Every structure is written in C-alpha cells, then in structure tokens.
Amino acid sequence: MPNPTGYPELDALLPRLEAIPDLGVDALASELIAVLGRKSGALTEALKSLPSLPLDQRKGYGAAVNQLKAGFEVAFAARREALESERRRNESAGIDLTMPARHRWVGSEHPVTRVVDEIVEIFRGIGFTVAVGPEIETDWYNFTALNFPPDHPAMDMHDTLFVDAPPIAGERGGRLLLRTHTSPVQIRAMLESPPPVRVIIPGLVYRNDPFDASHAPAFSQVEGLAVDEEISFVDLKATLVHFAHQFFSPSTRVRFRPSFFPFTEPSAEMDVECQLCHGGGCPACKGTGWMEILGCGMVHPAVFEHSGVDAERYTGWAFGMGPHRIAMLRYGIPDIRLLYEGDMRFLEQFLPGGQRGSRAAGQRS
Numbered sequence: 001m002p003n004p005t006g007y008p009e010l011d012a013l014l015p016r017l018e019a020i021p022d023l024g025v026d027a028l029a030s031e032l033i034a035v036l037g038r039k040s041g042a043l044t045e046a047l048k049s050l051p052s053l054p055l056d057q058r059k060g061y062g063a064a065v066n067q068l069k070a071g072f073e074v075a076f077a078a079r080r081e082a083l084e085s086e087r088r089r090n091e092s093a094g095i096d097l098t099m100p101a102r103h104r105w106v107g108s109e110h111p112v113t114r115v116v117d118e119i120v121e122i123f124r125g126i127g128f129t130v131a132v133g134p135e136i137e138t139d140w141y142n143f144t145a146l147n148f149p150p151d152h153p154a155m156d157m158h159d160t161l162f163v164d165a166p167p168i169a170g171e172r173g174g175r176l177l178l179r180t181h182t183s184p185v186q187i188r189a190m191l192e193s194p195p196p197v198r199v200i201i202p203g204l205v206y207r208n209d210p211f212d213a214s215h216a217p218a219f220s221q222v223e224g225l226a227v228d229e230e231i232s233f234v235d236l237k238a239t240l241v242h243f244a245h246q247f248f249s250p251s252t253r254v255r256f257r258p259s260f261f262p263f264t265e266p267s268a269e270m271d272v273e274c275q276l277c278h279g280g281g282c283p284a285c286k287g288t289g290w291m292e293i294l295g296c297g298m299v300h301p302a303v304f305e306h307s308g309v310d311a312e313r314y315t316g317w318a319f320g321m322g323p324h325r326i327a328m329l330r331y332g333i334p335d336i337r338l339l340y341e342g343d344m345r346f347l348e349q350f351l352p353g354g355q356r357g358s359r360a361a362g363q364r365s
C-alpha cells in the first residue's frame, strides 16, 4: 500500500491506486475518469476544494493531493503501456481477443437424480435415515427372507440376472444375483439395528428386461421401511399422502388399490392423480386420470422372523417406488430410454433456471 497522506478522504483512494495494475482496458478507462476526470474526478474535486480551506491548511493539503495525483498518473500510464504491449504480443502471436469466448459446459443433476434426492429429502424431513445395501445380493436376501417361497410364481415377477461367481463365505443364501429390488435392504437394516426402524433406501436394481420405451434392465428404486410398536396402516397412508403432497403438489389426489406382494400383508398400490391431465384422462395415464407410483403394505410377519424382529411386539409398513417412472410421469417423458442416453439436447431441458449449455449455443468446447 502506498504511504498514507494523513487525510482520510485521500487515503480512501489508496486501495484504488494499488488496484490499477490489475485493471483491464475498459476498467482502466473508467477509473481514469473517476479519479482524474476534469469534470468530477475525485482528485480534481479535491483540488477544487483548496480555495475554500483556511490558508494555513491549503499548502499541506494541496501538496498531498498533487503527490497522490502524480502517483495515479504514473500508475495509469504504466498500466496503459502494459496492456498495449500485451495487445501487441497477442496480435503477433495470432490471438484474437475479440473472438467470442467458448462457453463452459454447465453441469446439472440428471432428472432421475433430482427425483431421488427430492424423495429422500422429504423422508429425511420426517425422521427417516438413509440406508443402502449391495447391488450384488444373495437369493436369501432378495427372495427367501422376503417370503418368496422357493420357485413360487411370484418370483416370475423378477426376471433375475444371476452372477456367475461362487457364494460369499459368511453371507446368508446361496446364489449371487443382481438385486431385482431394493427390498432386501429392509432385511439388512433390521438385522443391523433392532426397531424402532425408519429408513429410506435409494439404489439401483436390475432385471432381465428388454430395453424398450417402458423397460430398462437397470433402474432406480427408493424403498421405505418403518417398524415400531403400534404402527398401523393409518401411519402408512398418512405418510405416503404427506409424501405425495410434498413431492407433487398439496392438492394432488391419491388413491390406494389392493395388491399383492409376498413381503407385505395387506398390500396396496398407490396412484396419484395424473400430473399431465390432472384427472381428466390423457394418453400418458391411458385415459384413467391416475398414475401408479408405488407398491406398499404392512410388513409380513415372516419377514420380521427372518430379520430377527419380534412380530408379536412390532408392526411396520414398507413401500417401494421407481424414480425413473416418477420422473417420466412428472416431466411427461414418453420413453424411458431418453433417461439413459445422455443426449444433451434432452438433458438441457432440465438445467436449473433454463440455462443452456454450449451445444445449444452452437459451440463446442
């Protein structure tokens, strides 16, 4: 910092003097006017005020202003010279500084990631904690502990991808497979910590499905589990209605339909009012006005037994939903494959605040 002058209004200019070597062409020009401009530059004004000062102060103040002014003049000249020689260097190197800059790629969350995060946050807000489990599971966790009888037709629902590897020592169950749902993490969560349990479980699951407009061999699920004394279907309904109101909108209507899952009894599926036509009926909801978003139910006593939980004392409820599907319903995406292709023209529609990446601007980085 240059030496203080002892006059506060002059000293206030010292940081600006010091900043001059960093100014660009335009900033330098406007700073020159702001400090030395003939009409209302800060130092010009200071000089103009001299005649109104008492005689004994004029000399000292005038000298200080002039010294500072000289300092600014030297600094402005030096910076101007530096910028000019930089310009000449660039020119001779063939660099054109007037060319428009390349845009940076703007990254953002994938729409499915955003949906998963929103779901998890809503449940975290009401006391659930996040749990995760392995994507390579054993048949015990994926089926047996969830009350799928061996070779029961219910297993047909899950066209399973088996892993050709020897069983893992110490793990319950025989064959290794890619988990077909996140429900096995229910078992792991209860074996790990006894009730009360309130967990929200995001993760990828795998099925031997064709890759078409409505199926993918790998997709996301979010599972929820609440186990405690005196938990009832009322808690299940109230919590899932709360979720739907938070996630979609406070006026979204929901309905529960009876269903079947081996690991819950009774079981239900929850529909929400179609987010595109709001109940009127449209192609996306096949004219019904409703969209199915999740399966749920009261935890089956057999599941508790496999998880070391006393089914006489505890009850619980669980649900599973598919964020890929929910993203499709929410954003009106007609083909699930769009969520896997990584095509920027598609993904850019989900940038926050309608920003556009460089491709759309016709430029490549």
Ligand code: DAH
Pocket: 180, 181, 182, 183, 223, 224, 261, 263, 264, 294, 295, 296, 297, 317, 318, 319, 320, 321
């Ligand atoms: N695991 C089921 C599936 O992948 C979804 C599900 C249904 C999970 C009901 C649950 C539940 O926890 O209670 O189709």
